Amino acid sequence: MSADSQELRESSKLPEAPLAGADGRQRAAEVLRRAAGVSEVWTFVILVALVAFFTIAAPGKFFTTYDLTQIAVNAAIYLVLGVGMTFVIITAGIDLSIGSVLVLSAVAAGEYNIHHGGPEAGWGTVAVCVLIALAVGTGWGALQGAVVATGKVPPLIVTLGGLGAALGIAELATGGQDPAGAAAAHLQNSLGFGKLLGIPWLVILAAVVTAAFGAVLGGTRFGSHTLAIGSNPTAVRRAGIPVGRHLIKVYGLMGLLAGLGAVMWLSSYGTTSIAGHSTDNLKVITAVVLGGTSLFGGRGSVLGTVIGVFIPAVLTTGLIVIGVQQYWQDVAVGVVLVAAVYIDQMRRKTRERA
Amino acid sequence: MASAREPLLAAHGVVKRFGHVQALQGADFTACPGEVVALIGDNGAGKSTLVNVLSGVLAPDGGEVRLEGVPVRFSGPMDAQRHGVETVYQDLSLAPDLDAAANLYLGREMLRGGVWGRLGVLDRPAMRREAVRAFAELGVELKDVTAPVTTLSGGQRQSVAVARAVAFANKVIFMDEPTAALGVVQRSRVLETVRRVADRGICVVLISHNMPEVLSVADRVEVLRLGRRVASFTAADTTIEELVGAMTGSLDGPPQHDTARTGPAVTEAEEGR
Ligand SMILES: Nc1ncnc2c1ncn2[C@@H]1O[C@H](COP(=O)(O)OP(=O)(O)OP(=O)(O)O)[C@@H](O)[C@H]1O
Ligand SMILES: [Mg+2]
Numbered sequence: 001m002s003a004d005s006q007e008l009r010e011s012s013k014l015p016e017a018p019l020a021g022a023d024g025r026q027r028a029a030e031v032l033r034r035a036a037g038v039s040e041v042w043t044f045v046i047l048v049a050l051v052a053f054f055t056i057a058a059p060g061k062f063f064t065t066y067d068l069t070q071i072a073v074n075a076a077i078y079l080v081l082g083v084g085m086t087f088v089i090i091t092a093g094i095d096l097s098i099g100s101v102l103v104l105s106a107v108a109a110g111e112y113n114i115h116h117g118g119p120e121a122g123w124g125t126v127a128v129c130v131l132i133a134l135a136v137g138t139g140w141g142a143l144q145g146a147v148v149a150t151g152k153v154p155p156l157i158v159t160l161g162g163l164g165a166a167l168g169i170a171e172l173a174t175g176g177q178d179p180a181g182a183a184a185a186h187l188q189n190s191l192g193f194g195k196l197l198g199i200p201w202l203v204i205l206a207a208v209v210t211a212a213f214g215a216v217l218g219g220t221r222f223g224s225h226t227l228a229i230g231s232n233p234t235a236v237r238r239a240g241i242p243v244g245r246h247l248i249k250v251y252g253l254m255g256l257l258a259g260l261g262a263v264m265w266l267s268s269y270g271t272t273s274i275a276g277h278s279t280d281n282l283k284v285i286t287a288v289v290l291g292g293t294s295l296f297g298g299r300g301s302v303l304g305t306v307i308g309v310f311i312p313a314v315l316t317t318g319l320i321v322i323g324v325q326q327y328w329q330d331v332a333v334g335v336v337l338v339a340a341v342y343i344d345q346m347r348r349k350t351r352e353r354a
Numbered sequence: 355m356a357s358a359r360e361p362l363l364a365a366h367g368v369v370k371r372f373g374h375v376q377a378l379q380g381a382d383f384t385a386c387p388g389e390v391v392a393l394i395g396d397n398g399a400g401k402s403t404l405v406n407v408l409s410g411v412l413a414p415d416g417g418e419v420r421l422e423g424v425p426v427r428f429s430g431p432m433d434a435q436r437h438g439v440e441t442v443y444q445d446l447s448l449a450p451d452l453d454a455a456a457n458l459y460l461g462r463e464m465l466r467g468g469v470w471g472r473l474g475v476l477d478r479p480a481m482r483r484e485a486v487r488a489f490a491e492l493g494v495e496l497k498d499v500t501a502p503v504t505t506l507s508g509g510q511r512q513s514v515a516v517a518r519a520v521a522f523a524n525k526v527i528f529m530d531e532p533t534a535a536l537g538v539v540q541r542s543r544v545l546e547t548v549r550r551v552a553d554r555g556i557c558v559v560l561i562s563h564n565m566p567e568v569l570s571v572a573d574r575v576e577v578l579r580l581g582r583r584v585a586s587f588t589a590a591d592t593t594i595e596e597l598v599g600a601m602t603g604s605l606d607g608p609p610q611h612d613t614a615r616t617g618p619a620v621t622e623a624e625e626g627r
Contacts, residue, residue: 220474231449239461240432298451
């Protein structure tokens with residue numbers, strides 16, 4: 001703060017009472033605006049409507065602890081990936097490579113595990129495996145971020161290339177077959193199947209990650225710069241913020257969370273599932289966009305992504321419970337996704353005309 | 355105010371080449387504290403280039419820039435900002451999805467104290483409070499400093515950009531055509547703001563193609579032609595015809611306008627006000 005703005009503060013002793021009144025009114029206005037204007041409210045309404053529908057359609061079946069836990073476990077990995085994707089999409093970027101990065105991280109950790117004790121590996125090996133998965137994911141993500149930061153290749157292409165390359169390396173390392181003994185029993189029995197007060201550790205982990213990065217996006221300088229870069233990168237650059245370095249961090253964060261996803265996957269399923277992650281990117285991007293994050297950058301929230309992740313999860317479980325073929329879920333999510341982006345576009349237009 | 359003043363910002367013989375285009379061929383420029391200086395000239399005269407040199411965006415190929423009498427060489431816009439020199443860009447340079455307070459503090463966010471601050475946690479209440487004060491100081495009424503900047507009117511947005519410069523500048527503000535896209539009412543608001551800022555002792559350098567506007571708000575007018583300062587007028591004593599003549603070169607020669615060579619001798623403007 002310059003000396004002059006200090007002076008400004010001193011010299012403009014505004015009457016405190018009206019200011020406080022304005023503050024209160026402002027807060028009320030803010031709450032109203034948040035409620036009416038923010039797209040996650042609409043998504044939340046859809047989610048509540050779905051839950052209500054299934055609860056009524058299959059009384060006593062849908063709203064049981066079993067289903068809730070199952071929904072949450074299924075959603076946990078997508079949620080962790082979705083948190084990272086929210087940051088990436090807010091910078092007006094995209095990351096198609098997450099499924100491959102997850103596989104690559106899982107393979108790297110799995111190979112280490114196989115050569116250091118296999119299923120009976122000790123806690124030390126488990127710890128190293130976790131670190132390897134996180135490091136591989138972060139490194140790969142940061143590398144993609146560095147290419148994006150040059151501004152020469154669009155993120156879509158960088159991460160499309162990354163998708164192919166990461167999967168290729170994973171297949172080269174394993175011969176294309178999921179190696180046996182990739183996850184230690186210790187890992188599976190603790191993080192994979194363990195519970196705390198009846199809540200699976202996987203769910204707790206996902207909730208902690210979500211809350212932490214939700215706070216980072218909403219309340220820190222890092223989050224604010226992320227939103228600003230998606231909104232107007234030139235202005236951010238002129239304000240002296242190193243945009244390139246920030247993008248490397250954002251894509252690195254996405255990679256880190258893909259690595260964490262690999263750890264969660266290994267602990268939950270005990271295998272690398274090399275062929276099983278080709279549509280992770282679409283699922284996660286769908287969830288983020290359903291949650292109201294704008295593909296054009298500058299707007300979005302982690303809370304929205306949480307809701308966006310749960311809509312497909314609730315649909316799948318709900319359709320099973322009421323006895324409808326669960327493939328209808330894909331149809332429904334597709335329609336809702338297109339509608340969500342359509343509404344986002346309309347809102348953007350009306351706002352800009354105002 | 356009318357006492358003999360040290361120029362706040364002075365440029366002498368600034369040269370800037372782009373390939374073989376010589377955008378500035380020994381341009382001079384003078385600005386004093388608390389003064390509104392209009393920088394005018396035909397398209398391609400070198401106005402933007404001069405402002406870019408003076409605000410640290412471009413490095414000059416020759417000549418000297420002095421800030422408060424001390425020779426300076428800015429390494430970039432951030433360096434200039436550290437010296438109290440701010441720029442209002444023609445495109446405003448705002449992040450439309452962020453609110454006015456966040457835009458005001460973009461790149462200079464206020465953080466909480468202690469551990470939270472070290473983790474980069476923003477002190478939003480403080481920023482909003484300061485933003486309300488900063489806007490009030492400029493006579494700008496924003497109903498809601500937490501509304502995204504896109505929802506504001508053009509004039510309000512302009513005011514946010516100006517407020518941003520004003521909040522952090524303590525010496526010089528450059529404004530590249532800040533009223534170009536504005537309606538009559540908004541334009542006068544911005545010009546009022548310019549005047550108010552100058553009255554706080556800050557020097558405002560205004561680029562404009564609008565001659566009546568220049569004459570209504572500026573204390574002095576400096577005219578660039580072909581990369582050189584060709585004239586410097588006291589706004590109160592000149593006419594649009596005279597300005598246009600100096601810009602186009604059709605009025606070349608009359609020595610009484612040639613104050614450029616003798617430096618910032620013109621002070622009647624301040625008495626006139
Ligand atoms: N980056 C650049 N590369 C090459 N030439 C340039 C560059 N910037 C400016 N010039 C040249 O320098 C000269 C002065 O340009 P400048 O932008 O300073 O003019 P101006 O007075 O701001 O004009 P306008 O009123 O149109 O904004 C022009 O001949 C222009 O073509
Ligand atoms: Mg120009």
